[in-house]
Amino acid sequence: xxxxxxxxxxxxxxxxxxxxxxxxxxxxxxxxxxxxxxxxxxxxxxxxxxxxxxxxxxxxxxxxxxxxxxxxxxxxxxxxxxxxxxxxxxxxxxxxxxxxxxxxxxxxxxxxxxxxxxxxxxxxxxxxxxxxxxxxxxxxxxxxxxxxxxxxxxxxxxxxxxxxxxxxxxxxxxxxxxxxxxxxxxxxxxxxxxxxxxxxxxxxxxxxxxxxxxxxxxxxxxxxxxxxxxxxxxxxxxxxxxxxxxxxxxxxxxxxxxxxxxxxxxxxxxxxxxxxxxxxxxxxxx
Amino acid sequence: xxxxxxxxxxxxxxxxxxxxxxxxxxxxxxxxxxxxxxxxxxxxxxxxxxxxxxxxxxxxxxxxxxxxxxxxxxxxxxxxxxxxxxxxxxxxxxxxxxxxxxxxxxxxxxxxxxxxxxxxxxxxxxxxxxxxxxxxxxxxxxxxxxxxxxxxxxxxxxxxxxxxxxxxxxxxxxxxxxxxxxxxxxxxxxxxxxxxxxxxxxxxxxxxxxxxxxxxxxxxxxxxxxxxxxxxxxxxxxxxxxxxxxxxxxxxxxxxxxxxxxxxxxxxxxxxxxxxxxxxxxxxxxxxxxxxxxxxxxxxxxxxxxxxxxxxxxxxxxxxxxxxxxxxxxxxxxxxxxxxxxxxxxxxxxxxxxxxxxxxxxxxxxxxxxxxxxxxxxxxxxxxxxxxxxxxxxxxx
Numbered sequence: 001x002x003x004x005x006x007x008x009x010x011x012x013x014x015x016x017x018x019x020x021x022x023x024x025x026x027x028x029x030x031x032x033x034x035x036x037x038x039x040x041x042x043x044x045x046x047x048x049x050x051x052x053x054x055x056x057x058x059x060x061x062x063x064x065x066x067x068x069x070x071x072x073x074x075x076x077x078x079x080x081x082x083x084x085x086x087x088x089x090x091x092x093x094x095x096x097x098x099x100x101x102x103x104x105x106x107x108x109x110x111x112x113x114x115x116x117x118x119x120x121x122x123x124x125x126x127x128x129x130x131x132x133x134x135x136x137x138x139x140x141x142x143x144x145x146x147x148x149x150x151x152x153x154x155x156x157x158x159x160x161x162x163x164x165x166x167x168x169x170x171x172x173x174x175x176x177x178x179x180x181x182x183x184x185x186x187x188x189x190x191x192x193x194x195x196x197x198x199x200x201x202x203x204x205x206x207x208x209x210x211x212x213x214x215x216x217x218x219x220x221x222x223x224x225x226x227x228x229x230x231x232x233x234x235x236x237x238x239x240x241x242x243x244x245x246x247x248x249x250x251x252x253x254x255x256x257x258x259x260x261x262x263x264x265x266x267x268x269x270x271x272x273x274x275x276x277x278x279x280x281x282x283x284x285x286x
Numbered sequence: 287x288x289x290x291x292x293x294x295x296x297x298x299x300x301x302x303x304x305x306x307x308x309x310x311x312x313x314x315x316x317x318x319x320x321x322x323x324x325x326x327x328x329x330x331x332x333x334x335x336x337x338x339x340x341x342x343x344x345x346x347x348x349x350x351x352x353x354x355x356x357x358x359x360x361x362x363x364x365x366x367x368x369x370x371x372x373x374x375x376x377x378x379x380x381x382x383x384x385x386x387x388x389x390x391x392x393x394x395x396x397x398x399x400x401x402x403x404x405x406x407x408x409x410x411x412x413x414x415x416x417x418x419x420x421x422x423x424x425x426x427x428x429x430x431x432x433x434x435x436x437x438x439x440x441x442x443x444x445x446x447x448x449x450x451x452x453x454x455x456x457x458x459x460x461x462x463x464x465x466x467x468x469x470x471x472x473x474x475x476x477x478x479x480x481x482x483x484x485x486x487x488x489x490x491x492x493x494x495x496x497x498x499x500x501x502x503x504x505x506x507x508x509x510x511x512x513x514x515x516x517x518x519x520x521x522x523x524x525x526x527x528x529x530x531x532x533x534x535x536x537x538x539x540x541x542x543x544x545x546x547x548x549x550x551x552x553x554x555x556x557x558x559x560x561x562x563x564x565x566x567x568x569x570x571x572x573x574x575x576x577x578x579x580x581x582x583x584x585x586x587x588x589x590x591x592x593x594x595x596x597x598x599x600x601x602x603x604x605x606x607x608x609x610x611x612x613x614x615x616x617x618x619x620x621x622x623x624x625x626x627x628x629x630x631x632x633x634x635x636x637x638x639x640x641x642x643x644x645x646x647x648x649x650x651x652x653x654x655x656x657x658x659x660x661x662x663x664x665x666x667x668x669x670x671x672x673x674x675x676x677x678x679x680x681x682x683x
Contacts, residue, residue: 120529
């Protein structure tokens with residue numbers, strides 16, 4: 001029984017960690033720049049295919065490919081911040097239109113270049129681990145480990161470094177932060193680069209464990225918006241809780257209930273939270 | 287005088303003949319507009335985009351080789367392409383546009399239950415002939431209430447040959463887990479497969495649907511494995527669904543048989559699973575480049591796809607088939623009236639397809655003949671390659 005629970009827990013944590021990796025970037029960009037980056041799902045998807053191209057056709061192997069993907073998607077994040085988001089930072093409506101336009105451009109670009117066929121990378125680690133009568137995929141454990149290390153590093157960065165503290169300050173009150181001498185543009189650029197880098201890495205990890213397809217962009221966008229709403233708009237720390245809830249629903253519903261109920265249940269929960277507690281689990285009252 | 291009279295008579299005969307023979311001598315070519323609706327975007331695009339390409343290739347081929355001739359009049363096919371966006375709403379909208387704005391009388395395309403129901407809701411009342419790419423065997427999408435709807439493929443036709451091959455190669459298999467995409471037709475797929483399985487001494491112990499947009503199949507597969515199956519069967523879906531599930535199955539330590547009673551192309555699945563995880567997977571499928579394919583594949587489909595599109599895709603023959611079947615149905619009926627064409631197609635003994643001669647079936651299953659049952663081949667994954675096993679005659683009873 002304990003082994004069964006452990007098996008489910010591994011799945012919940014792995015699914016949740018992917019959602020948190022991607023949702024954190026989305027939440028950070030919103031907190032710092034007050035922009036809903038609807039293109040974040042597409043960035044995750046493109047990161048996956050970038051990683052695939054390094055790993056399989058170019059034969060660079062998993063670790064170099066993942067690192068390069070983070071770097072390239074991070075640079076793309078810098079580009080996005082400077083040319084697509086910064087000009088519209090104080091105008092929510094224009095920024096939203098820009099984000100939507102980005103989604104269309106990125107997804108159309110992916111449709112034209114990648115096409116409709118799915119891709120997949122070999123597992124990071126081959127084989128299964130058998131313990132107490134339950135089998136775990138070794139690659140899923142590796143993904144969980146990588147995501148945990150990165151997320152821990154991010155938390156420490158935010159809590160322990162000046163730049164991290166500056167990020168929190170801007171998220172709390174951008175005008176006050178600016179008056180205190182914090183270079184908000186530089187912090188925004190770093191946040192955007194980090195968010196895109198993490199999303200791209202998540203795409204690469206997913207491609208090795210699961211399968212990459214252009215349509216995963218939309219699926220992920222819906223998930224991370226749900227995570228952020230559950231967490232509370234503007235709450236970075238609450239993304240963990242939101243990710244855990246969404247990950248648990250997706251990992252457990254197909255097993256204990258039915259394969260088709262996890263999405264409706266997740267979205268139903270989001271709607272419920274919006275009705276009874278619009279600021280989410282950890283957000284502040286607006 | 288006599289000479290002038292003779293000349294006048296001869297001249298009159300000549301002029302009269304010229305006037306009367308004019309229709310026969312003139313190379314009259316008209317346009318036949320045919321609508322096509324496939325999922326060019328969305329989760330179905332993986333198979334439907336190349337299917338749409340195949341339709342265009344076939345239309346070109348038919349036009350290049352004389353078009354469609356009906357009562358002495360030659361018609362060139364003009365395809366009007368629409369995108370279903372992989373959704374039933376998109377399907378209905380596309381069909382509505384084709385019927386009401388473009389005034390087509392023939393529509394090609396559509397896969398799975400929800401798409402077919404959405405399409406037929408538009409085409410049947412408008413008396414438009416529709417040849418769908420696929421039926422899931424759900425009576426809500428095919429039956430006497432849809433007299434103008436036909437299916438160039440079904441997921442029933444290969445169930446028996448695949449289970450027979452499973453029995454031959456894995457005699458120890460007794461317990462089957464069935465995996466279906468979430469289009470509401472899972473229970474029908476099970477209903478068609480289960481009697482055949484029982485006949486061969488096998489039992490269905492698990493049967494569930496999953497949403498088409500599913501990315502992580504691990505929970506789905508875990509639940510199936512809790513039933514201790516000996517074999518895991520895909521009854522429908524695209525290669526990436528099968529590939530993702532095979533990866534999850536092998537990661538969870540499943541060592542039993544994995545197969546498809548449908549057409550998840552083996553070479554496409556291997557690209558996702560790798561040779562080790564995909565070893566032994568077999569499907570009722572095809573491989574365009576395999577020497578065991580019918581001559582038309584090598585003579586026409588592959589050269590045209592290479593020249594026009596610069597690429598081959600295993601779903602191009604699917605699309606090719608629908609246009610070719612339509613041409614044969616129209617020419618056999620010698621009519622452009624959809625009702626006449628439909629009635630006539632039902633009586634045809636044989637229709638040529640890229641997979642060989644097909645029969646028209648479905649009377650017992652659907653209460654009306656509506657499926658085009660072409661031969662299917664079994665391909666199996668061996669050492670990272672897609673290997674031909676044999677051809678099977680197929681039929682939908």
